[in-house]
Amino acid sequence: MSTATLERIHSAHDEHPEHLEHLTEHSGQPTQGDHREIPMRSGTPLPFTIRVDCPAKTNLTLAVGEPHAEWGGRHALDTIYCAVGVYDTVTATAKAPGSGFSLDLEGAHLGDLASSTSDMRRNHAVLALFAMAEAAGRDPDVALTITKRIPVGAGLGGGSADAAATILAINRLWNLDWPIDRLRAIAATLGADMPFCLTGGLAHGTGFGEQIEDITAESAAARELESQGFCGDVLVGAYQSQLSTPEVYHAFDIMGAADGDRNHLQAAAISLHPRSGRAISAALAAGARHAFISGSGPSVVAFVPDDASAQRVIDAWVREDAADRIIRAKAPVMPIIGVTQ
Ligand SMILES: C[C@@](CO)(OP(=O)(O)O)[C@H](O)COP(=O)(O)OP(=O)(O)OC[C@H]1O[C@@H](n2ccc(N)nc2=O)[C@H](O)[C@@H]1O
Numbered sequence: 069m070s071t072a073t074l075e076r077i078h079s080a081h082d083e084h085p086e087h088l089e090h091l092t093e094h095s096g097q098p099t100q101g102d103h104r105e106i107p108m109r110s111g112t113p114l115p116f117t118i119r120v121d122c123p124a125k126t127n128l129t130l131a132v133g134e135p136h137a138e139w140g141g142r143h144a145l146d147t148i149y150c151a152v153g154v155y156d157t158v159t160a161t162a163k164a165p166g167s168g169f170s171l172d173l174e175g176a177h178l179g180d181l182a183s184s185t186s187d188m189r190r191n192h193a194v195l196a197l198f199a200m201a202e203a204a205g206r207d208p209d210v211a212l213t214i215t216k217r218i219p220v221g222a223g224l225g226g227g228s229a230d231a232a233a234t235i236l237a238i239n240r241l242w243n244l245d246w247p248i249d250r251l252r253a254i255a256a257t258l259g260a261d262m263p264f265c266l267t268g269g270l271a272h273g274t275g276f277g278e279q280i281e282d283i284t285a286e287s288a289a290a291r292e293l294e295s296q297g298f299c300g301d302v303l304v305g306a307y308q309s310q311l312s313t314p315e316v317y318h319a320f321d322i323m324g325a326a327d328g329d330r331n332h333l334q335a336a337a338i339s340l341h342p343r344s345g346r347a348i349s350a351a352l353a354a355g356a357r358h359a360f361i362s363g364s365g366p367s368v369v370a371f372v373p374d375d376a377s378a379q380r381v382i383d384a385w386v387r388e389d390a391a392d393r394i395i396r397a398k399a400p401v402m403p404i405i406g407v408t409q
Protein backbone atom coordinates (compact mmCIF):
# COMPACT_ATOMS: atom_id res chain seq x y z
CA MET A 69 0.00 0.00 0.00
CA SER A 70 1.44 3.38 -0.92
CA THR A 71 1.61 6.34 1.41
CA ALA A 72 0.55 9.68 0.03
CA THR A 73 3.08 12.47 0.10
CA LEU A 74 1.87 15.94 0.97
CA GLU A 75 3.26 18.94 -0.82
CA ARG A 76 2.38 22.57 -0.48
CA ILE A 77 2.89 24.45 -3.70
CA HIS A 78 3.48 27.98 -2.50
CA SER A 79 1.78 30.75 -4.32
CA ALA A 80 4.49 32.69 -6.10
CA HIS A 81 2.32 35.75 -5.51
CA ASP A 82 2.78 35.41 -1.75
CA GLU A 83 6.35 34.30 -1.76
CA HIS A 84 8.27 37.06 -3.57
CA PRO A 85 11.04 34.64 -4.56
CA GLU A 86 14.37 36.01 -5.68
CA HIS A 87 13.69 35.38 -9.35
CA LEU A 88 10.84 37.83 -9.22
CA GLU A 89 13.10 40.73 -8.26
CA HIS A 90 12.99 41.80 -11.87
CA LEU A 91 9.31 41.09 -12.25
CA THR A 92 7.85 43.08 -15.07
CA GLU A 93 4.40 41.56 -15.20
CA HIS A 94 2.23 40.22 -12.48
CA SER A 95 -0.81 39.23 -14.42
CA GLY A 96 -1.76 36.86 -17.17
CA GLN A 97 -2.49 39.67 -19.60
CA PRO A 98 0.67 40.45 -21.53
CA THR A 99 0.60 44.23 -21.61
CA GLN A 100 1.40 46.08 -24.79
CA GLY A 101 4.25 48.55 -24.84
CA ASP A 102 5.76 47.13 -21.64
CA HIS A 103 9.38 47.13 -22.81
CA ARG A 104 12.36 46.81 -20.47
CA GLU A 105 15.68 48.47 -20.95
CA ILE A 106 18.17 45.64 -21.59
CA PRO A 107 21.35 46.18 -19.49
CA MET A 108 24.55 46.40 -21.58
CA ARG A 109 28.16 45.54 -20.75
CA SER A 110 30.75 47.15 -23.08
CA GLY A 111 28.01 47.77 -25.64
CA THR A 112 26.98 44.07 -25.81
CA PRO A 113 23.57 43.04 -24.51
CA LEU A 114 23.85 40.61 -21.58
CA PRO A 115 22.04 37.31 -22.20
CA PHE A 116 18.78 37.29 -20.31
CA THR A 117 16.24 34.66 -19.49
CA ILE A 118 12.49 34.91 -19.44
CA ARG A 119 10.96 32.83 -16.66
CA VAL A 120 7.27 31.98 -16.61
CA ASP A 121 5.55 30.23 -13.72
CA CYS A 122 2.44 28.77 -15.31
CA PRO A 123 -0.33 27.22 -13.21
CA ALA A 124 -2.30 24.02 -13.70
CA LYS A 125 -5.96 24.22 -14.74
CA THR A 126 -9.10 22.52 -13.66
CA ASN A 127 -12.69 22.75 -14.88
CA LEU A 128 -15.32 23.95 -12.38
CA THR A 129 -17.97 22.83 -14.88
CA LEU A 130 -17.40 20.76 -18.02
CA ALA A 131 -20.43 20.16 -20.26
CA VAL A 132 -19.52 17.93 -23.21
CA GLY A 133 -21.57 18.07 -26.42
CA GLU A 134 -21.26 16.39 -29.79
CA PRO A 135 -18.01 15.59 -31.60
CA HIS A 136 -17.31 17.77 -34.68
CA ALA A 137 -15.47 16.51 -37.75
CA GLU A 138 -14.11 20.02 -38.49
CA TRP A 139 -12.41 20.01 -35.08
CA GLY A 140 -10.67 16.68 -35.74
CA GLY A 141 -13.43 14.80 -33.91
CA ARG A 142 -13.15 16.96 -30.81
CA HIS A 143 -16.31 17.58 -28.80
CA ALA A 144 -18.17 20.85 -28.30
CA LEU A 145 -17.54 22.07 -24.76
CA ASP A 146 -19.03 24.56 -22.36
CA THR A 147 -16.67 24.87 -19.43
CA ILE A 148 -15.55 27.17 -16.64
CA TYR A 149 -11.79 26.98 -16.43
CA CYS A 150 -10.00 27.75 -13.19
CA ALA A 151 -6.21 28.02 -12.81
CA VAL A 152 -4.88 26.18 -9.75
CA GLY A 153 -1.63 27.30 -8.06
CA VAL A 154 0.50 24.27 -8.85
CA TYR A 155 3.13 25.82 -11.11
CA ASP A 156 5.47 24.49 -13.78
CA THR A 157 8.37 26.84 -14.45
CA VAL A 158 9.52 27.40 -18.03
CA THR A 159 12.62 29.43 -18.86
CA ALA A 160 13.62 30.63 -22.33
CA THR A 161 17.09 31.96 -23.19
CA ALA A 162 18.32 33.03 -26.62
CA LYS A 163 20.94 30.76 -28.23
CA ALA A 164 23.45 31.56 -30.95
CA PRO A 165 21.87 32.04 -34.40
CA GLY A 166 21.56 28.73 -36.26
CA SER A 167 22.23 26.58 -33.19
CA GLY A 168 18.63 25.33 -32.89
CA PHE A 169 16.63 24.66 -29.76
CA SER A 170 17.38 22.67 -26.62
CA LEU A 171 15.09 21.36 -23.89
CA ASP A 172 16.00 20.41 -20.33
CA LEU A 173 13.35 18.81 -18.18
CA GLU A 174 13.57 18.39 -14.44
CA GLY A 175 11.25 17.41 -11.62
CA ALA A 176 10.51 14.51 -9.32
CA HIS A 177 7.27 13.55 -11.10
CA LEU A 178 7.82 13.44 -14.86
CA GLY A 179 5.35 10.63 -15.62
CA ASP A 180 5.66 9.32 -19.17
CA LEU A 181 7.91 12.29 -20.07
CA ALA A 182 10.72 10.45 -18.25
CA SER A 183 10.40 7.45 -20.56
CA SER A 184 13.22 6.85 -23.03
CA THR A 185 10.63 6.75 -25.83
CA SER A 186 9.37 10.27 -25.02
CA ASP A 187 10.27 12.42 -28.04
CA MET A 188 11.52 15.86 -26.99
CA ARG A 189 10.36 17.32 -30.32
CA ARG A 190 6.77 16.35 -29.43
CA ASN A 191 6.92 18.10 -26.06
CA HIS A 192 4.14 20.70 -25.97
CA ALA A 193 6.62 23.44 -25.04
CA VAL A 194 8.76 22.65 -28.10
CA LEU A 195 5.69 22.58 -30.36
CA ALA A 196 4.78 26.00 -28.98
CA LEU A 197 8.31 27.31 -29.63
CA PHE A 198 8.10 26.11 -33.24
CA ALA A 199 4.64 27.64 -33.71
CA MET A 200 5.91 31.00 -32.44
CA ALA A 201 9.05 30.77 -34.62
CA GLU A 202 6.94 30.08 -37.69
CA ALA A 203 4.54 32.93 -36.92
CA ALA A 204 7.45 35.33 -36.33
CA GLY A 205 9.48 34.10 -39.33
CA ARG A 206 12.46 33.33 -37.07
CA ASP A 207 14.64 30.32 -36.30
CA PRO A 208 13.83 28.59 -32.99
CA ASP A 209 17.28 29.27 -31.50
CA VAL A 210 16.15 29.08 -27.90
CA ALA A 211 17.19 27.07 -24.83
CA LEU A 212 14.09 25.95 -22.94
CA THR A 213 14.02 24.48 -19.46
CA ILE A 214 10.95 23.08 -17.75
CA THR A 215 10.70 22.37 -14.04
CA LYS A 216 7.65 20.16 -13.74
CA ARG A 217 5.52 20.21 -10.65
CA ILE A 218 2.13 19.71 -12.32
CA PRO A 219 1.33 15.97 -12.36
CA VAL A 220 1.57 14.59 -15.92
CA GLY A 221 -1.42 13.08 -17.76
CA ALA A 222 -3.56 14.09 -14.82
CA GLY A 223 -6.34 16.29 -16.23
CA LEU A 224 -4.49 19.34 -14.89
CA GLY A 225 -3.36 20.69 -18.26
CA GLY A 226 0.37 20.47 -17.52
CA GLY A 227 1.43 20.18 -21.15
CA SER A 228 -0.85 23.09 -22.05
CA ALA A 229 0.60 25.16 -19.20
CA ASP A 230 4.14 24.54 -20.49
CA ALA A 231 3.13 25.45 -24.04
CA ALA A 232 1.37 28.61 -22.85
CA ALA A 233 4.39 29.53 -20.72
CA THR A 234 6.63 29.08 -23.76
CA ILE A 235 4.41 31.32 -25.90
CA LEU A 236 4.43 34.03 -23.21
CA ALA A 237 8.21 33.70 -22.80
CA ILE A 238 8.95 33.89 -26.54
CA ASN A 239 6.61 36.86 -26.94
CA ARG A 240 8.83 38.67 -24.44
CA LEU A 241 12.23 37.19 -25.37
CA TRP A 242 11.85 38.28 -29.00
CA ASN A 243 10.16 41.59 -28.07
CA LEU A 244 7.20 40.63 -30.25
CA ASP A 245 4.67 42.29 -27.95
CA TRP A 246 1.82 40.49 -29.68
CA PRO A 247 -1.60 41.02 -28.09
CA ILE A 248 -3.32 38.20 -26.26
CA ASP A 249 -5.80 37.49 -29.09
CA ARG A 250 -2.92 36.75 -31.47
CA LEU A 251 -1.23 34.51 -28.90
CA ARG A 252 -4.52 32.70 -28.27
CA ALA A 253 -4.97 32.04 -32.00
CA ILE A 254 -1.53 30.40 -32.10
CA ALA A 255 -2.23 28.43 -28.92
CA ALA A 256 -5.54 27.15 -30.34
CA THR A 257 -3.66 25.46 -33.21
CA LEU A 258 -1.83 23.35 -30.59
CA GLY A 259 -4.51 22.27 -28.14
CA ALA A 260 -7.92 22.97 -26.63
CA ASP A 261 -6.71 24.04 -23.17
CA MET A 262 -3.78 26.18 -24.26
CA PRO A 263 -5.57 29.49 -24.98
CA PHE A 264 -6.93 29.52 -21.43
CA CYS A 265 -3.54 28.71 -19.92
CA LEU A 266 -2.07 31.92 -21.38
CA THR A 267 -4.07 34.02 -18.95
CA GLY A 268 -5.27 31.71 -16.16
CA GLY A 269 -7.64 33.04 -13.52
CA LEU A 270 -11.23 32.10 -14.32
CA ALA A 271 -12.71 31.91 -17.82
CA HIS A 272 -15.66 30.59 -19.77
CA GLY A 273 -14.55 28.23 -22.55
CA THR A 274 -16.63 27.22 -25.57
CA GLY A 275 -15.97 25.82 -29.07
CA PHE A 276 -13.70 22.81 -28.43
CA GLY A 277 -12.47 24.67 -25.36
CA GLU A 278 -10.35 27.22 -27.22
CA GLN A 279 -12.84 30.12 -27.30
CA ILE A 280 -12.08 32.05 -24.13
CA GLU A 281 -14.08 34.72 -22.39
CA ASP A 282 -12.31 35.93 -19.24
CA ILE A 283 -14.25 36.04 -15.99
CA THR A 284 -12.66 39.00 -14.26
CA ALA A 285 -12.18 38.99 -10.49
CA GLU A 286 -14.67 41.85 -10.00
CA SER A 287 -17.43 40.32 -12.13
CA ALA A 288 -20.74 39.01 -10.79
CA ALA A 289 -19.87 35.57 -12.20
CA ALA A 290 -16.62 35.45 -10.21
CA ARG A 291 -18.39 36.56 -7.03
CA GLU A 292 -21.06 33.89 -7.57
CA LEU A 293 -18.38 31.18 -7.97
CA GLU A 294 -16.65 32.46 -4.82
CA SER A 295 -19.91 32.36 -2.84
CA GLN A 296 -20.36 28.75 -4.00
CA GLY A 297 -16.95 27.90 -2.51
CA PHE A 298 -14.93 27.70 -5.75
CA CYS A 299 -12.18 29.95 -4.45
CA GLY A 300 -9.34 29.81 -1.95
CA ASP A 301 -7.76 26.62 -0.63
CA VAL A 302 -7.57 23.58 -2.86
CA LEU A 303 -6.27 20.07 -2.35
CA VAL A 304 -5.20 18.09 -5.38
CA GLY A 305 -5.16 14.32 -5.08
CA ALA A 306 -2.75 13.03 -7.74
CA TYR A 307 -1.70 9.58 -8.92
CA GLN A 308 1.26 7.75 -10.37
CA SER A 309 -1.03 6.45 -13.10
CA GLN A 310 -2.06 8.67 -16.00
CA LEU A 311 -5.25 8.74 -18.06
CA SER A 312 -5.24 9.44 -21.78
CA THR A 313 -7.59 12.31 -22.66
CA PRO A 314 -8.80 10.67 -25.95
CA GLU A 315 -9.56 7.42 -24.07
CA VAL A 316 -11.63 9.25 -21.48
CA TYR A 317 -13.61 11.09 -24.20
CA HIS A 318 -14.11 7.72 -25.92
CA ALA A 319 -15.44 6.19 -22.68
CA PHE A 320 -17.75 9.21 -22.33
CA ASP A 321 -19.07 8.62 -25.87
CA ILE A 322 -20.09 5.11 -24.81
CA MET A 323 -21.42 5.68 -21.30
CA GLY A 324 -22.33 9.41 -21.17
CA ALA A 325 -22.35 11.52 -18.02
CA ALA A 326 -23.79 10.57 -14.64
CA ASP A 327 -26.81 12.53 -13.39
CA GLY A 328 -25.78 15.66 -11.51
CA ASP A 329 -22.10 15.59 -12.49
CA ARG A 330 -20.81 19.12 -13.19
CA ASN A 331 -17.92 17.46 -15.04
CA HIS A 332 -19.42 15.25 -17.77
CA LEU A 333 -16.14 13.30 -18.03
CA GLN A 334 -16.19 12.36 -14.34
CA ALA A 335 -18.04 9.03 -14.62
CA ALA A 336 -15.89 7.98 -17.60
CA ALA A 337 -12.67 8.84 -15.73
CA ILE A 338 -13.80 6.99 -12.59
CA SER A 339 -14.74 3.94 -14.68
CA LEU A 340 -11.11 3.84 -15.87
CA HIS A 341 -9.59 4.84 -12.50
CA PRO A 342 -11.90 3.89 -9.59
CA ARG A 343 -9.51 5.19 -6.90
CA SER A 344 -10.40 8.75 -7.97
CA GLY A 345 -14.05 8.05 -7.13
CA ARG A 346 -13.03 6.94 -3.64
CA ALA A 347 -11.03 10.16 -3.19
CA ILE A 348 -14.07 12.25 -4.14
CA SER A 349 -16.34 10.43 -1.64
CA ALA A 350 -13.71 10.65 1.11
CA ALA A 351 -13.15 14.38 0.53
CA LEU A 352 -16.86 15.22 0.59
CA ALA A 353 -17.39 13.14 3.74
CA ALA A 354 -14.45 14.95 5.39
CA GLY A 355 -15.88 18.43 4.77
CA ALA A 356 -14.75 19.56 1.30
CA ARG A 357 -17.29 21.95 -0.25
CA HIS A 358 -16.61 20.49 -3.68
CA ALA A 359 -14.62 17.47 -4.85
CA PHE A 360 -14.50 16.34 -8.46
CA ILE A 361 -12.37 14.86 -11.21
CA SER A 362 -10.14 17.49 -12.80
CA GLY A 363 -10.88 17.55 -16.55
CA SER A 364 -10.27 14.07 -17.94
CA GLY A 365 -8.67 12.89 -14.67
CA PRO A 366 -7.47 10.97 -12.85
CA SER A 367 -6.60 13.85 -10.45
CA VAL A 368 -9.19 14.94 -7.93
CA VAL A 369 -9.61 18.57 -6.90
CA ALA A 370 -11.20 19.40 -3.54
CA PHE A 371 -12.11 22.95 -2.48
CA VAL A 372 -11.90 23.25 1.30
CA PRO A 373 -13.38 26.11 3.36
CA ASP A 374 -10.72 26.25 6.11
CA ASP A 375 -7.56 24.67 7.52
CA ALA A 376 -9.43 22.23 9.74
CA SER A 377 -11.39 20.79 6.78
CA ALA A 378 -8.21 20.67 4.70
CA GLN A 379 -6.55 18.58 7.41
CA ARG A 380 -9.56 16.27 7.64
CA VAL A 381 -9.49 15.68 3.88
CA ILE A 382 -5.73 15.02 3.96
CA ASP A 383 -6.17 12.59 6.86
CA ALA A 384 -9.00 10.78 5.05
CA TRP A 385 -7.03 10.49 1.80
CA VAL A 386 -3.99 9.12 3.65
CA ARG A 387 -6.07 6.75 5.82
CA GLU A 388 -7.98 5.40 2.80
CA ASP A 389 -4.94 5.42 0.49
CA ALA A 390 -7.07 7.45 -1.91
CA ALA A 391 -4.19 9.36 -3.58
CA ASP A 392 -0.44 8.98 -4.17
CA ARG A 393 0.41 12.68 -3.89
CA ILE A 394 -1.53 15.39 -2.10
CA ILE A 395 -0.81 18.97 -3.15
CA ARG A 396 -2.12 22.05 -1.32
CA ALA A 397 -2.61 25.15 -3.42
CA LYS A 398 -4.72 28.25 -4.03
CA ALA A 399 -7.20 29.00 -6.79
CA PRO A 400 -7.77 30.94 -8.95
CA VAL A 401 -4.27 32.18 -9.82
CA MET A 402 -2.46 33.57 -12.88
CA PRO A 403 0.80 32.97 -14.73
CA ILE A 404 3.75 35.07 -13.60
CA ILE A 405 6.35 36.40 -16.03
CA GLY A 406 9.80 37.45 -14.85
CA VAL A 407 13.02 38.56 -16.53
CA THR A 408 16.35 37.54 -15.02
CA GLN A 409 19.87 38.47 -16.07
C1 LIG B 1 -10.48 17.33 -20.98
C2 LIG B 1 -9.86 18.70 -21.02
C3 LIG B 1 -10.78 19.67 -20.25
O1 LIG B 1 -10.22 20.95 -20.15
O2 LIG B 1 -8.58 18.82 -20.43
P1 LIG B 1 -7.55 17.71 -19.83
O3 LIG B 1 -8.28 16.93 -18.81
O4 LIG B 1 -7.08 16.86 -20.97
O5 LIG B 1 -6.42 18.50 -19.23
C4 LIG B 1 -9.74 19.21 -22.48
O6 LIG B 1 -10.96 19.13 -23.15
C5 LIG B 1 -8.69 18.48 -23.27
O7 LIG B 1 -7.87 19.48 -23.75
P2 LIG B 1 -6.47 19.17 -24.50
O8 LIG B 1 -5.76 18.08 -23.76
O9 LIG B 1 -5.81 20.48 -24.67
O10 LIG B 1 -7.03 18.57 -25.84
P3 LIG B 1 -6.37 18.48 -27.29
O11 LIG B 1 -4.90 18.28 -27.15
O12 LIG B 1 -6.90 19.60 -28.12
O13 LIG B 1 -7.05 17.12 -27.81
C6 LIG B 1 -6.63 15.87 -27.33
C7 LIG B 1 -7.72 14.86 -27.61
O14 LIG B 1 -8.80 15.02 -26.62
C8 LIG B 1 -10.06 14.82 -27.23
N1 LIG B 1 -10.84 16.08 -27.16
C9 LIG B 1 -10.24 17.24 -26.75
C10 LIG B 1 -10.97 18.40 -26.66
C11 LIG B 1 -12.34 18.37 -27.02
N2 LIG B 1 -13.09 19.47 -26.98
N3 LIG B 1 -12.90 17.21 -27.43
C12 LIG B 1 -12.18 16.06 -27.49
O15 LIG B 1 -12.72 15.01 -27.85
C13 LIG B 1 -9.78 14.38 -28.66
O16 LIG B 1 -9.69 12.96 -28.64
C14 LIG B 1 -8.40 14.99 -28.94
O17 LIG B 1 -7.70 14.31 -29.93
Ligand SMILES: Nc1ncnc2c1ncn2[C@@H]1O[C@H](COP(=O)(O)OP(=O)(O)O)[C@@H](O)[C@H]1O
Nearest residue numbers: 180191192220221222223224225226227228230
Ligand atom coordinates in the same frame (compact mmCIF):
# COMPACT_ATOMS: atom_id res chain seq x y z
N1 LIG C 1 5.44 19.65 -21.34
C1 LIG C 1 4.62 18.61 -21.12
N2 LIG C 1 4.09 18.42 -19.90
C2 LIG C 1 3.24 17.39 -19.69
N3 LIG C 1 2.87 16.49 -20.60
C3 LIG C 1 3.37 16.64 -21.84
C4 LIG C 1 4.24 17.71 -22.14
N4 LIG C 1 4.55 17.61 -23.43
C5 LIG C 1 3.91 16.53 -23.90
N5 LIG C 1 3.19 15.94 -22.96
C6 LIG C 1 2.35 14.72 -23.11
O1 LIG C 1 0.99 15.10 -23.05
C7 LIG C 1 0.20 14.09 -22.45
C8 LIG C 1 -0.85 14.73 -21.56
O2 LIG C 1 -0.19 15.31 -20.46
P1 LIG C 1 -0.78 16.52 -19.61
O3 LIG C 1 -0.90 17.74 -20.43
O4 LIG C 1 0.03 16.61 -18.36
O5 LIG C 1 -2.20 15.95 -19.17
P2 LIG C 1 -3.72 16.32 -19.42
O6 LIG C 1 -3.94 16.44 -20.90
O7 LIG C 1 -4.45 15.16 -18.82
O8 LIG C 1 -4.00 17.57 -18.69
C9 LIG C 1 1.16 13.15 -21.71
O9 LIG C 1 1.11 11.87 -22.29
C10 LIG C 1 2.53 13.76 -21.92
O10 LIG C 1 3.54 12.84 -22.24
